[in-house]
Amino acid sequence: MSGSAPLTGPAAPAPVVHPPLPVPRALAYMGASVMLALSQGLGQGFVSANIPQIAGDLGITAAQASWLMAAYMIPRASLPLLLIKIRTQFGLRRFAEVGIVAYVAVAFASVWISDFRSAVVVQALSGAAAAPLSTLAFMYMLEPLSQSWKMRLGLPAAMAVMMAGPTLARVVSPALIGDGGLTWMHLTALGMAMVSLMLVFRLPLRPVPHMKVIQALDFASFLLIGFGFAGLTIGFVMGPIHHWTDAPWIGALLAASAAALAIAVAVELNRAAPLLDIRWLVSPAMLHLTATLFLFRLILSEQAAGAPRMFQALGVAPAQMTGLFAVIVGASLLGGLAWMRPDRVPALHLAALLLIALGAFMDAHATVDTRPEQMIVSQALIGFAGMLFLPPAMMAGLVSALARGPQYLLSFVIVFISTQSLGGVLGSGLFATLIDHRQAAHYAALTEQLAATDAPTAQTIAGHVAALAAQIPDATARRAQAAAQIAQDASAQATVMAYNDAYLLTALIALAAALALVLHLLRDRLALRMAPAPEPDTTP
Incomplete structure (x- = not known):
């Protein structure tokens, strides 16, 4: 961008190239990255996957417990605004050590949560402390790798583990909670945080040049953007709960x-x-990348806010869903570990969109008798596609940012984190809103068909009355109970039909995005063919 000012005042220092680490030490750094990524991913997943259990443990409603998720996500979306500048000014090692100590302190405090107010405060601190952990997970994975392997292996591997963390929390939560409440869950998070603390101090990151880059006006901009992100997060978490x-x-x-x-x-x-x-962020290339990341995150809400909530509405226990989520975790890791080159990005994006469309279309045929094992293939396709898409997208953005200079890295990181954090929240909110509206419409249609004077309905009520004869002696009470059961069955059927509508809409959006991508690629190829051939060099 010609004529634009540097992002951080002084010119950024030249990148430092460190000699390669010995293989055992390199593996240790990559293992530390996995532990850091799982620590922050499980911490987030333990909250989102166990809202009903947390509400019961604290003696609050599920709507109140949803504030815990909002409190966690607010700093996760906004704090990265300052983290890169803080890291640049105060040094990489100090950033790592202070960040992990803060995370352990918050994990220790979460063990002693006893009421709603303290839980909200601790969750907000947890989100703030987890934000540096995401950065550290990337750094430790990239630290021992050569420049070419940082993009081909380090970036997708770190992202795959980070993105799999919240889903992995659904696999291990039922065994941790058991009959003892949330204590073991908090102790597990604390234990992983302490292991991460040991690894950070035992395996320090190699130093890089640091310089003064933070300005007073940065804090004013951060407060404004942080408030904006916080308002969007709260609005789309609480909006569907309060019917807007x-x-x-x-x-x-x-x-x-x-x-x-x-x-x-x-x-x-x-x-x-x-x-x-801002001028670079609103350039056509960055707007296209931002819209792509945001749209894809909205599509992936089908997996985060779809199947788990549908099965919960059908009365399926969390322990019965562990196999499904274990397969999703495995598929996500497999998708993230696919080695990539920049020229493969469009093909990977197209494949990901088609796989999501296929998986969502398969889910759109669910019934009230559908159980988690029947969605294993479709959800595995979506999980694989999600990680097939995100690392290439992030790699393309990083290459574009670094081509303009290291100082543009911050702007891209903000775009990526914001589209993923806010996109996930907005996607879940829109998905839940759609489900509520479609469920109400389907339930109204079903109740019109189930008029008491209708012959099939009367026969169904009579069958329920006969089945309840041994349990309820009073005939009037039996008939009321039978009618209530039919209404409950109609509500379950309406819920599944609403989710099927949402799954089908997701498939159609993915197909439309795939078609747009194909047209875009065809346009680029046609423009390349129609471009005039370069004139031959006649210089002696």
Whole structure:
């Protein structure tokens, strides 16, 4: 971008090339990356996967417990704004040591949670402490690898483990919770945090040059953007729970968030050394990448907010879903470990979109009798496709950012983290809203068909009444119970039909995105063929 100011004031130091590490030590660094990634991933997954159990343990409603997820996600989305500058100014080793110590302290505090207020505070601190852990997981995976293998192996491996963490939490949570509440879950998180602490101090990251890059106005921009991200997170977590219009404060909060982000953009555009290079972020290439990442995260909400919640609504216990989530974890790791080259990115994206469309279309045929083992293939396809897409997308963005200079790395990192954190929250909120609306519509249609004067309905009620004769002596009570059972069956059927609608919509969106990608590739190929041939060099 011609004429743009550097992002961080002074020129960024030249990259430091370290000699390769011995193989055993290199494996130790990669093992530390896996432990760091699993620590932060499981910490997030333990909350999202166990909202009902947390609500019961704290004596609060499920709606109140959802505030814990919002409190965790707010700093995860906004704190990376400052982390790279903090790391650059104060040094890599100090950043790593302070970050992991803070994470252990918060994990220790979570063991002693006893009420709702303390739980919200600890979850907000957990999200803040987990943000540096994501960065450290990437650093430790990339540290021992050569420059070419950092992109081909390090980046997808670190991302695969990080993205698999929340799903892995659903695999191990039932065994940890058991009959003893949430204590073992918190102790497991604390134990992993302490192992991570040992690894960070035992395997220090090699130093890189650091310099003063933080400016006073960075904090003002951070507060504005942080408030905007926080408002969006709270709005899309709590909006579906309160049916959006039942809580007027949600609309006011979203409006205030939009205003804060607009002011932040105005501030950044008029700074000589902005926290974010807005002009570069709104360039056609970056807008295309941002829209792609955001759309894909919305599509992947089918897996995060689809099957688990549908089975929960059908009364399937978490322990019965561990096999399904274990397969999803394995498929995700397999997809993330596919070696890549930049010229493969469009093909990988197209394959991922087609696999998601196939998996979602298979899910769209669910019934009230569908159980987790019947969705193993479809969910494995979606999990594999998700990790087939994200590492190439991140690699393409990193290559584009580094081509313009190391100082552009921060802007890209913010784009990536924001689209993934906010995209996940917004996607889950929109998915839940769609389910609520479709479920109400299907239930209304079913209840119209189940009029008491209808002959098939009367026969069904009579069958239920006869089945309850041995349990309920009173005839009126038996008939009321039979009618209630039919209404409950209709509600379950309406819920499954609503999820089928959402799955089918996901498949159609994925197919539309795949078609758009094919047209884009054809346009590029046609433009390349129609471009005039270069004139021959006649220089003597």
